Amino acid sequence: MTTRIFSSGIRRREDPRLITGKAAYTDDVTLPGMAYAAILRSPHAHARINSIDTSAAAGMDGVLAVFTGDDINAEFNPVPCAWLVPNSDLKTPAHPPIASGVVRYQGDAVAVVVAECRYAAEDALELIDVDYEPLPVVIEPDKAMCDDAPQLHEDAPNNQAFHWVMTGGDVDAAFDDADVVVGERILHQRLIPNAMEPRSAVAQFTQATGELTLWSATQNPHIARFLTHVVTNLPEHKIRVIAPEVGGGFGSKIPYYADEVIAIFCAIKTGRPVKWTATRSEGYQSTIHGRDHVEDVELAADSDGNITGIRAKVWAGMGAYLSTAAPGIPTILHGLMYSGAYDIPNVKADVYGVFNNAVPVDAYRGAGRPEATFLVERLVDKLANELDVDPADVRRKNFIPAFEDGHDVATGLTYDSGDFAMSLDMATEKIGYQELREEQKRLRAEGKYIGIGITTYSEICGLGPSQVAGAVGFQGGLWEGAIVRFHPSGKVNVAIGSSPHGQGEETTFAQIISHELGVDVDDVNIMHGDTSQTPMGWGTYGSRTTAVSGAAVAIAARKIKDKATQIAAHLLEAAVEDIDYENGNFFVKGSPDQAKTIQDIALMANVAWDMPEGVEPGLEASTFYDPPNFTYPFGTHIAVVELDKDTGRIDVNRYLACDDCGPQINPMIVEGQIHGGVVQGIGPVLCEGAVYDEDGQLLTGSMLDYALPRADMFPEIETSSSVTPSPHHPLGVKGVGETGTIASTITVYNAVMDALKPFGVEKLDMPLTPEKVWRAIHANGKEN
Amino acid sequence: MQVETKISINGKDYEGEVEARTLLVHFIRDVGGLTGAKVGCDTSQCGACTVHVDGVAVKSCTMLAVQADGTSVTTIEGLADDGDLHPLQEAFWAKHGLQCGFCTPGMIMAAAKLLEANPSPSEEEVRHGLEGNFCRCTGYQNIVRAVTEAADAQKEGAE
Amino acid sequence: MYPANVAYHRASSVAEAVELLAENEDSKLLAGGHSLIPLMRLRLASPASLIDVGRIAEIQGISVCGDCVCVGALTTHSTLASSCDLQSACPIVPEAAALIGDPAVRNRGTIGGNLAHADPASDLPTVAVALGATIKATGPNGKRSICAGDFFQDLMTTALDDGEVMTAVCLPAIQAGQGMAYAKMLHPASRYAVVSAAAVVTVEDGRCAAASVAVGGVETAPAKASSVEAALTGNALDAGVIACASAAVADDLAGDAIDDVFASGEYRRAMAEVYVRRALTSAAERAG
Incomplete structure (x- = not known):
């Protein structure tokens, strides 16, 4: 049996499909009648679009449709930012799925072609004639806030997206009184996440039922479903998001992107399932970047080396638009970590979020904390x-x-x-x-x-208490749902709301169930990634899946154990408090040889021939775990x-x-x-x-x-x-x-x-x- | 321009007219319906598309299908022998040589040829031998362990 | 990305390839494809047609005859890297070939394609110039030989005519008392050379009787380092002489240096000295 399964480096059950080439990632999904989308992206970092002529592309053999911003923006809402950090004068300029009037970074979507095959779609892009009028450009975050800097958005003067200040103690006094002050200007260059799987989306819309299915390389299908509703106005219960095998994310597959929205629009308009898959170079221009900080940082200490204060002024590049979680990264996930491992009584973070003519920035592995630790x-x-x-x-x-x-x-x-x-x-x-x-x-x-x-x-992870999420402006919760279901044969399905994509929770969560309930680890199957089959959950990022979703699994298992104890007591004709549990066996104290196994109990609960008074049939438990810290x-x-x-x-x-x-x-x-x-x-x-x-x-x-x-x-x-x-x-x-x-x-x-x-x-x-x-x-x- | 192209993939012939510009990886995925080989880049760097063409490891995104006309291609789906995992597949599993799995088919196909050429590679030789395959999850360490372990297993198997 | 539409012709002989080149406007020769296909995928190259020379048997293989090693244009980098004949007859070629790209790239990329592409950051052009290799080509007007020093004219520009097919590269076999070495600073992303140096020295009676040094990656074509060579000739190849001679490479790199995100022209020039020194040190050791 499996008594030592917890803390054991067992092989991953994810692996057999992955090492044999049988795993299906989004780009591996093929549907009957599927068409292919290719997106025309701006070659300019900042330009006015005077005109777009799509007629030649639309007339090409194999091309089904060509859409521009005028088409999509008339029907869909802008792509939202979902971390609205409070008390920061946050500006959220509209981010239309396809640029309308002005492009603000090299890679901004300008038009989309839907064609019978991807080669043809790519050919048609070359036939779209766009008349651009280049505008001045600003890249460095600190320069973007200078007086004469080119302006990206009318409703964000001085390119300021937000200004967030966090203070603890009396920083100014600490620096005034310091024996030693050291400081530096730190630059965190932009990083390209480079998950090995390029981003991809397949959208299928069934007119007759009004149902949309989106296969998406996402770390958080439930958030994607909610935001799909926000952008498309389709009712949430008619939207199904499937994150099939996802080839790494590192934060870059948290955001809800314009590209997914475009694929959905194309599917609705053409009546065909539509696939869009980024090429690597395209991904470099359209998938979020990480970091992009300019920081002036200082530390105060006494002559004995006791640190008395840390303060920093940070210009955090946001790129041209606010990506889904962007404002929370250099603030909540960064400024709040200035204490590090130290007893530092006085700290201050003074953070400007800044628009610049570059790819939007969002969470990238560590997200704010590598910069804080640095x-x-x-x-x-x-x-x-x-x-x-x-x-x-x-x-x-x-x-x-x-x-x-x-x-x-x-x-x-x-x-x-x-x-x-x-x-x-x-x-x-x-x-x-x-x-x-x-x-x-x-x-x-x-x-x-x-x-x-x-x-x-x-570091701070296991994000996090939902009340805190609300208090810091995250437009969602941070709890996780789990459903543990015993089948009559004693096998177990566990459905989770989080969405692992390489971290191995299909294995570790089975280990949790095995540890809690004594079933063989191979008798447990972990289901994730499909919003139609899993309970609500907020996704896999912020080192939170085991910390939050794993807790939900453990608690659901303990609920199962409680119910199983009741059933065992009934079957063994004993009081509940007289039942002991060990390694999947329930028995009357002192009589381990006359035990009911969890499998016995699962069978009884499912057939329900002889259940305790007032106890419902079935052996299933669900938990919605909201961490206290x-x-x-x-x-x-x-x-x-x-x-x-x-x-x-x-x-x-x-x-x-x-x-x-x-x-x-x-x-x-x-x-x-x-x-x-x-x-x-x-x-x-x-x-x-x-x-x-x-x-x-x-x-x-x-x-x-x-x-x-x-x-x-x-x-x-x-x-x-x-x-x-x-x-x-x-x-x-x-x-x-x-x-x-x-x-x-x-x-x-x-x-x-x-x-x-x-x-x-x-x-x-x-x-x-x-x-x-x-x-x-x-x-x-x-x-x- | 359409060109008649016939390629044997994992022992099965696939034949048809394809555009001359069709990349081998797209032939394998779209005509062959075998999606183990992945497209991870557009500049021949990442190695996710690595397959064997007539026994040689190639990046199938940098070869036209017509160039492979008449050849015999092995993909990750054809590596296991009658359902028995290849020693590298076993070792990648045992040593946790993969996380998201996207680079894994290419990585294993590259490693298979590395071991054919050098059955007892040092750690350094493994690292150099895999310089054409990117992995963003593992930091390569367990991949190196897996390849070394597979080398040992193959030697034991041969004895 | 996806290549643009293209016509495809497969040549079964050099003569047929020459004919096809003449018949098809805007055509490109396709061998291993490892220079051309990436450009086509990014649509930086969209030829109207491809002439596939990849199966022409007569331009494959390595043969040593006397003082010359003849390498067929279709010989892959991995064949170069593992050839025992080359290892003994012209060891700098395997040394450099093993540093090209990665194993899968080496399995497809060919010496002919590599030289004809004439990327200044490529490895084999530098080696060919240092060796004084001869490039054999066949065109509508027959066969001709071009010495490597004249072959590389500018960025991606060679002395080959549009209608010509490179058939072979003839390399001088190593002589008694000779040592040769290639040293390369790898670009961490592309694996091309940021700077590289190829050196061939001949030592007689403890002194350098002849030296041939070429530097890649700095200028738009491999640069022959004649000042370095002059500073070596006649001297014992000790560390001091090598250091002094390497410093003279600055005089050989007077043109505009390549300057990009990764390395400035100034840095490349400075590194030329370092890599010339490293190549010469190895070559001198090997010369014994």
């Missing part, structure tokens, strides 16, 4: 440099002491549990920190330069990098991740999440970055120019973990999807800066390409 950990390193003490020691001095059940920080959050000093000790010991420092000294004498970077982080994983990462002085090339020689995400349901999957997160976070330090020229042309427009991490760039990531349960979660688990990314960017960045210290280099903008590093070490002439 800022805090960069400043802590600078403080260590300033005071000439070891970076590990400055951290130890300022950590929040260990806590098991809540700790309030100055930003207003209550961390659930943490032990940062333990984490740092564990990591430094495991990697041999002192020896590394000595080796570094020795190598420097030989003219070789390695750098060591440390990060101790606390967020969860706060934490950990310490250490990186060792090496500099090639001749070329400026940086190599990561070692990387250690010590993370604490509470009890691990499946350690193999947890480790996989960390590996992936770490590499994804290192990418932006070494090579990743979307670059626009001053005209708003995306210079890194394909995988030929945008450098993604490859297998040969990394050493083996070393991992280790501690277990500090969340006090408020039914299973104590916290979430681990983003920890790697949150920690690794700054860990490697700090390591590079450490390597460059002998050259007098204190700051470089990411990505740290060889040329930038080479220029920096040759500019100062301080090399020794």
Whole structure:
């Protein structure tokens, strides 16, 4: 049996279909009579559309229809922003699904062709004649707020989308009284998420019933259904959204995009099922980007190295329109994390959301927290440099002491549990920190330069209490539904509202059921991704699926156990309080040999021949779990990098991740999440970055120019973990999807800066390409 | 221009007139109805479309179907032997060498040829051998472990 | 993306390919397709017709005769990289070929397509120039040979006429006392060379009797580093001499340097010195 199934690295049940090529992603869906849409995208970052002539395209063989903004915008509503951060003077200029009158970024949709095949659709795009009148362009977020900057939206003066301020304590006093102040301007370049599956949508509309089915590469089908209703006015109960196999998301498949809306419009108008699939280069211009921060950050401390305050002014690029969750990312998910792992009494975040002529920005793995962790950990390193003490020691001095059940920080959050000093000790010991420092000294004498970077982080995930969601302007809840259903044969179906797409919850949730109810893990099937078959839920992002949806599954299982206990008591002719449970067996205390198994009870409950008085037939439970607090994983990462002085090339020689995400349901999957997160976070330090020229042309427009991490760039990531349960979660688990990314960017960045210290280099903008590093070490002439 | 094209995919012949510009990956997916090979990019970088053409690993998005006329193509769907998973498929499963699975068919097809050419690769050789295949989920580590494990399994199987 | 409509003709011989080229306006030769198809997919190239030379047997394979290694234009990069004949007769070619793209790209890409495409960031053109290779072509007016130094004229521009088909590349076989090496800074996204250097040195009696060095990735065509060569000739190839000679590459790169998002012209010039030094150091070691 399966007594040790919890905490066991069992193989994933998702995998057999994936390793044999049998899994169906959205682009693999083919329907009878299906037509194909191709979207014409603006080559200009900002231009007035004087005219569009679609006649030649519409007349082409194989073309079914061509639509422009005039067609779609007359019938559909604008694509909404769904995180309306309060008290921030938020402006939400209309985002029409197809541009009307003005295009505001390179990639803005201008027209759509529906054709019999995708090659023909692409051909027809070339026949659409658009007369553009280019307008001035602004890309950098801070420049977009300058007086003479080109304006994107009439109803957003000065390109300001919002202004959000968070204060805790008395920051000004802390800086006035400080012995030491360190600061820096930090740039977080735009990142292109690059989920391996390009975005795709298939829309099918049945006129006779008024029913719409949308297959969509989304992380949150229930949100997509709701927003489809908002945009199309179709009634929500006639809309079914299916997220089939989804090939990674990392936040980029949270937003509700114009492209899905366009596919729906085409399906309704042509009466044919319509598929749209982005090419990779098209995705670079139409799928959200991440980050895009300009930050002026400062830290105040006393001469002993006690941190007294942190403040930051942030210009966060939003792109040309507000994407679904965009305003919440640099505010709630960023500013509230300025305390990091430290007891910092005074904090202030002063954040401007800024429109710029670029692809909209939204949540990208870590979403706001990598930037917050970067800022805090960069400043802590600078403080260590300033005071000439070891970076590990400055951290130890300022950590929040260990806590098991809540700790309030100055930003207003209550961390659930943490032990940062333990984490740092564990990591430094495991990697041999002192020896590394000595080796570094020795190598420097030989003219070789390695750098060591440390990060101790606390992050917020498991989003989150719905009341808080409402208070911070999220236009939805953040609870999760789960239905656990026992069939007569004792097999179990579990339907969840969240929508995993690679994280392995089909396996880990089966482990939860097995752990709670003693059924074999192979007897449990987890259903997700189809709004017609699953209970309401808000989706998979923010490291929340196990933390929230997993809790719902556990609680539903416990409801089943309660009912099963009642039935067992009845069948064993005993009082409910006299029934014991162990490993799927219910028995009268002291008589385990006369047990009813959960399967026996499932059969009885389903046939209902002999049920206790007043107990309904069936063995099924549903739960809608709304977490009482967020969860706060934490950990310490250490990186060792090496500099090639001749070329400026940086190599990561070692990387250690010590993370604490509470009890691990499946350690193999947890480790996989960390590996992936770490590499994804290192990418932006070494090579990743979307670059626009001053005209708003995306210079890194394909995988030929945008450098993604490859297998040969990394050493083996070393991992280790501690277990500090969340006090408020039914299973104590916290979430681990983003920890790697949150920690690794700054860990490697700090390591590079450490390597460059002998050259007098204190700051470089990411990505740290060889040329930038080479220029920096040759500019100062301080090399020794 | 339509060109008569005949390609054997996983042992079954697919024949018909296709436009000369049809990419092999689209022939496999649309004519063959085999959707294991994925299109992940448009510049021959990502490797999600990797298949074997006459025993050679190629990026099927960078080959025209007419170029493959008369060849024998193996896709991920044809890798398992009579229902028995290929050692690489087993190892990817056992070592958690995949998460979202989108890169996996191409990754496994590339790895299969890597192991044919070098049955005992070092970790570094595996990493270099997979430089033409992107994965955004795993950080590559468990993929490398899986390929190494499959190499060991194949050696044991051969003994 | 999806290529535009195109006509397709398959040639079974070089003669037929030449005829088809003459008959079809705006036609392009298709070999492995690894330069052309990506351009067609992005619709940066939309030829009216393709002449597929990929199955012409007479321009495949590697043969060594005396002092010359003759490589058929259709030879793939992976064949170059794994050829034992080349490994012993002209080892810089396998060394460079193994660094092209990735394994699947190398399985399809051909030496002929690569050279004819004449991407300045490509690897084999630089090697061909350093080796003093000879490119054989057949056209309506018959056969001719073009030396690599004259072949690469500008960005994506070669000395091949529109109607010509490249048939082979003849490489001089390595001589006693010779060492050759290729060093490359990989572009992290494209895997093309940001900067590369190919070096062939001949050592006699402990001194450099002859040197041939070419630099790729900096200018619009591979640059012959004659100043570097001059600084080497007659000297013992120790670290100091190599360092000094490498620094002279600045004199050989006087033209406009390629400048892009990843690397400026100034950086490329500076890296030329580094990679020339690295290539020369390996070549000198190998020369023994």
